[in-house]
Amino acid sequence: MKITIALAQMDISFGKPAENFSKIESFVAQAASEHADIVVFPEMWNTGYDLSRFDDIADANGSQALHVCQALAQKYHIMIHAGSVATKRDQQFFNTTYVFNEDGELLTTYDKVHLFGLMREDEFLTPGNAQDHFEVKGTPATSVICYDIRFPEWLRTLSLSGSRIIFVPAEWPTPRIPQWRTLLAARAIENQSFVVAVNRVGADPDNHFGGHSTVIDPLGNEVLTLGDDEELKTVTINTSAMDKVRGFMPVFADRRPDLYE
Numbered sequence: 561m562k563i564t565i566a567l568a569q570m571d572i573s574f575g576k577p578a579e580n581f582s583k584i585e586s587f588v589a590q591a592a593s594e595h596a597d598i599v600v601f602p603e604m605w606n607t608g609y610d611l612s613r614f615d616d617i618a619d620a621n622g623s624q625a626l627h628v629c630q631a632l633a634q635k636y637h638i639m640i641h642a643g644s645v646a647t648k649r650d651q652q653f654f655n656t657t658y659v660f661n662e663d664g665e666l667l668t669t670y671d672k673v674h675l676f677g678l679m680r681e682d683e684f685l686t687p688g689n690a691q692d693h694f695e696v697k698g699t700p701a702t703s704v705i706c707y708d709i710r711f712p713e714w715l716r717t718l719s720l721s722g723s724r725i726i727f728v729p730a731e732w733p734t735p736r737i738p739q740w741r742t743l744l745a746a747r748a749i750e751n752q753s754f755v756v757a758v759n760r761v762g763a764d765p766d767n768h769f770g771g772h773s774t775v776i777d778p779l780g781n782e783v784l785t786l787g788d789d790e791e792l793k794t795v796t797i798n799t800s801a802m803d804k805v806r807g808f809m810p811v812f813a814d815r816r817p818d819l820y821e
């Protein structure tokens with residue numbers, strides 16, 4: 561199955577949801593004009609890491625993100641992986657992914673499971689407890705968010721449930737971009753899956769963010785990697801390549817769960 565994926569590597573206005581919401585339509589429109597099946601956004605693109613102001617700026621029940629993304633998916637007839645947005649539910653804050661099909665129907669939600677203490681998420685956010693599963697043109701897929709990629713056991717669990725494409729929205733700082741590339745390639749190789757990872761660019765008061773959004777094939781090759789400018793780029797993957805890789809080296813069948821589960 562061929563899937564055309566658009567990586568929306570955006571800069572984020574710190575703590576200014578109105579500015580960020582007004583920006584995303586141009587990315588969706590460009591992705592649709594390039595015939596993408598799905599457009600993917602970075603982590604917490606509505607607010608950035610303005611955590612101490614979440615009471616004022618986090619999206620209550622995700623209602624704005626749901627409304628805007630559903631309308632854009634319908635208008636441009638394109639799937640939207642809405643990266644993640646800062647949400648407020650029952651007086652708690654979450655880092656939440658939404659995925660919509662090309663008719664604007666919400667397919668799935670996912671709350672970031674591993675909170676990143678270095679950027680103070682643990683002080684403000686509540687972690688998620690559930691897996692994420694959906695399909696892109698019939699191919700099983702999953703989402704994790706940024707720091708989650710440092711937990712191979714989590715991505716293995718998701719892959720054992722059938723996922724073949726791993727989506728990774730992120731706000732990953734520039735100094736650790738070499739780790740970003742290595743970790744993403746490792747997760748692709750060990751799970752014999754495509755990895756689609758979208759990082760933001762630009763800066764907030766504490767960090768500069770390094771872009772290098774990428775699509776990696778199940779052998780760990782970077783099919784497309786962006787630089788550190790704000791831009792959208794599109795690439796087509798062929799998921800049948802995965803059957804060859806999985807057939808040649810059956811790492812899932814060769815596991816020894818009697819030793820480590």
Ligand SMILES: NC(=O)CCC(=O)C(=O)O
Binds near residue numbers: 705708731
């Ligand atoms: N937003 C994040 O989760 C950042 C994770 C990160 O920078 C890392 O090194 O891990």
